[in-house]
Every structure is written in structure tokens, then in C-alpha cells.
Amino acid sequence: MYFGLVGSLINTMISIVWIPSPAKPKSEHRKTEQSSVFNIREILRVMKFPGVMEIFLVKVLSGFPIGLFLIMFSIISIEFFGLEAVESGYLMSYFGVLQMVVQGLVIEKLTSRCTEQTLLRLSILVFAGVGLGMALMRTVWHYCIIVVPLVFAFNMQGTITDSILTKAVPSSDTGAMLGICASVQPLTRTVGPTLGVILYKQFGVSSFGYLQLIVNVGLFVYLLKSKSPLRETKSH
Known part of the structure; x- marks a missing residue:
């Protein structure tokens, strides 16, 4: 706790001293809407x-099962893998x-060579595997x-979906879209512990894998058949 307190104080001082005030004026017609958190x-x-909506649902659903697993990992590492705290x-x-x-x-190398839709499908396919x-x-x-x-698919999916979603909205809504994307992980942490405990206690560790497989196979088939209105571009 003390270590976290010191780190937070350092971050606060850095933000006060080095981060400049917003240079862009706020548009008058959006003040009322943005007044609420x-x-x-x-x-x-x-x-x-x-x-x-299509890409956002893919973002939420594809990573949700692995999110449940990671929330339960501290328990799984001890009970299933038999690890000590240090080993965990x-x-x-x-x-x-x-x-x-x-x-x-x-x-970085893949996003410069492949389209975002291709990389999104690849990340979903790897998630299924x-x-x-x-x-x-x-073991x-x-x-x-x-x-x-897992790390490849997790990072690729997050990077590509955020990129696609921010490009799909006007520049004035980029901040709002990033905020919505950032809410996915807190949402998983909110409902995840309850669902994770139920899956782990009732069906075991393998249930997380089967759920991950079923969800992402379904999403992969959907992405192959759907004609997304989003523009196919390479990320730079």
C-alpha cells in the first residue's frame, strides 16, 4: 500500500509539472453532453x-472467457498447478x-503489412486455438x-479493435470511443469474479478453455461471412 501511495504521488507530480493544459477549446454544443461522467x-x-456496434461486441465477447480465466488465475495457479506464491x-x-x-x-511489424480486418480475424482464430x-x-x-x-491474440485483438473503432467515428468522438473501449476490462473485472468462481467450482479449469473455443469459433465464422462497412486499411 505504501509503495502504491508513493507511486501515485510521483505520477501526480509528473502530471502537474510536465503534462500541458489542453490546447484545444471545448466545442460549445458538446458541453452539455460531456458534463456527465x-x-x-x-x-x-x-x-x-x-x-x-459489431466490432465492439467482437471486442467484448472474444476476450471475455480469457478475462475470466485471468481473474481466477491466482487461485488456479495454487490449486490446479500447485504453485507457491513466489512461483506464481x-x-x-x-x-x-x-x-x-x-x-x-x-x-508493430504485422500492422504495417496486413489489413486490420485480416489481423482481427487472425487474432480471433488464435484465440480459438x-x-x-x-x-x-x-501442467x-x-x-x-x-x-x-494467448499474449499475441490478446494484444493484437485489443490494438486492432481500438484502431478500427476510433477510425469509424468522427475525430470529435475519438475520446468518447476510447473511453468506451477502456471500459471493457473494468466490466470484466466487475462480473468476472462471480462467473469465474461458478465455472471453476462447477466445471473445472477446462471450462474456461471450452468457452473460449466456442465463443471465438463462432465469432470467426461470423467475421468471415459478414460484410463489415468499415474500411480495410493498414495501420501505420
Whole structure:
């Protein structure tokens, strides 16, 4: 707690000293709508742009099962894998290092060569394969292998869906769209513990994998058949 307090104070001082005040003036006709922190009408308005609701649902549904698994991971690592607290910490560090490598090296190269729709379908397909692997895994070494494509799909899906969604709305709504995208993880953390406990206690660890597989196979088929109104572009 003290360590977190010191870090928060340092971040506060950095933001006060080095982050400049907003340079863009606020438009008068949007002041009323933006005065509320949580505006249902504003969210619904943004979701009505062509293709936004479709991609947003893909974003939410594709990562939801793995989100449940990650929420329950501290319990799973002890009860299912039989790890001690220190070993579980090492595993989480391994996960974090993989995220940095994939986000910094792999995704950058792929987004410059492939269209966003292609990469979105690829991430969903990899998510489905990860689900099958999770359903069959039995040891922590299996998980160490599975987590490599898991991190790839997790980061790719988040990057591509955010990029597609922000491009699908006017520039004046970019902030609102980013805020809506950022709400996905808190939503998972809100309902995830209850659903995660039910799945784990009633059906075991493999249930997370089977749910991940079923959901993402369905989404992959849907994306192949659907004709998205969003523009096919390469990210730069």
C-alpha cells in the first residue's frame, strides 16, 4: 500500500509539472453532453455509427472467457498447478515480459503489412486455438507454452479493435470511443469474479478453455461471412 501511495504521488507530480493544459477549446454544443461522467445517451449515439456496434461486441465477447480465466488465475495457479506464491509471481512476470515483447516487436511489424480486418480475424482464430489448448492443458509447462499465442491474440485483438473503432467515428468522438473501449476490462473485472468462481467450482479449469473455443469459433465464422462497412486499411 505504501509503495502504491508513493507511486501515485510521483505520477501526480509528473502530471502537474510536465503534462500541458489542453490546447484545444471545448466545442460549445458538446458541453452539455460531456458534463456527465457516464452518459448512456452519448454511448448509444457513438454505437450507432456504421460497424461500431459489431466490432465492439467482437471486442467484448472474444476476450471475455480469457478475462475470466485471468481473474481466477491466482487461485488456479495454487490449486490446479500447485504453485507457491513466489512461483506464481514468476509466472505473472513471464506473462508481462511476453506482453512487452509481442506489443513492441511483433504487432508493430504485422500492422504495417496486413489489413486490420485480416489481423482481427487472425487474432480471433488464435484465440480459438488458445481455448482448445487451455481445455487440454494439465501442467504449468503446458500453460507456459499456451501463454505465448494467448499474449499475441490478446494484444493484437485489443490494438486492432481500438484502431478500427476510433477510425469509424468522427475525430470529435475519438475520446468518447476510447473511453468506451477502456471500459471493457473494468466490466470484466466487475462480473468476472462471480462467473469465474461458478465455472471453476462447477466445471473445472477446462471450462474456461471450452468457452473460449466456442465463443471465438463462432465469432470467426461470423467475421468471415459478414460484410463489415468499415474500411480495410493498414495501420501505420
